[in-house]
Amino acid sequence: TKIEDIIVQVGRTGKLTPVAMLKPVSIGGTTVSRATLHNMDEIVRLGVKIGDWVEVERGGDVIPKVNRVVEDKDHLRGHKTFRMPQNCPVCGGQVVRTEGEADHRCVNANCPAKLRETILHFASRGVMNIDGMGDALVNQLTDRGLVRNVADIYKITKDDLLKLERFADKSAQNVLNEIEASKKLPLDRVIYGLGIRFVGERTAQFLAEHFGSMNALMNAGEEDLLEVEEVGPRIAQSIREFFQEPKNRELVEQLRRAGLTLSGKKKERGTKLAGKTFVLTGTLAHYTRDEAKKLIEDAGGRVSGSVSKKTDYVVAGDDAGSKLDKAKQLRVKVINESEMANLVAG
DNA sequence: CTAATGTGCGGACTGGCGCC
């Protein structure tokens, strides 16, 4: 199909992601109209220009991927070269590509796009799980200045919500209930929710287990941080920089006052699956993926996202895709979910 | 009541880069 335009999206960390806007095309039963181009290097590698015809594929039947530029006499090349903007398309702030890095980033700390994405991340299911706080609500909240940081979420009143578009009593109350419920979530979620660069779900869990409280984490020195699993110098530095910022320390205090869980106990893990790495694929019948993951981790195992020769087991449910193929290729042991349950039980 | 709208769910890929 044809690339009609290339737009730029700004993420939570300020990363500018170029996205190809395609002439809609039906692939495998769904209509594909966008595909990520990742970064400038990828655009150069593919050699794409705006107006080009390209071959698009859905990796694993889901994610649209631009494979290559089609060059034949029917499909003339486009003429407009895409250039990464020098100013953020959202806030106009300076865009910088650091030496040695592939991504361009907006460096304005107050960029509204970053705020918006940070709030969305915080509210998302894998983090504070605030059901109902998606795109539309977050846009309204940030546009109206009702939410300027993640702690402001806990100051939202019903009156605030009722003034918003498409909000009546039922929706407003649902959101408030969800916000209230989020306060009970454990420390690792809160750490993850802060949006510290290089600290994702897994690293946040290790940090919570190691330090046992937000206070201990906030005041940790470099050497303390380096003791944590999977934390090296770059991650340690990123965490220290985050907590050296007075605004961020104040943010944590606001979360504390709001009643969030900022301490936990050092988690005890089982040992039955110690040292074993699992990969989940397909649809499981008796567990959600999160439940299966928790079972494995509580038994001392690890769950990762991709199959390699270090993977011990691939747990395959219905409609397993490319990961199952990879497992066969690498001769990794494939089991079903009841076999997994047996392993967990010992 | 119906139509429109917003959101979660659930599947998964990718390149970059940090860690070991």
Add this chain to the structure above:
DNA sequence: GGCGCCAGTCCGCACATTAG
């Protein structure tokens, strides 16, 4: 240098709720 986490990305569908 390999591995795997991080951060970003996709879409259709089901469902709840609101506006009209």
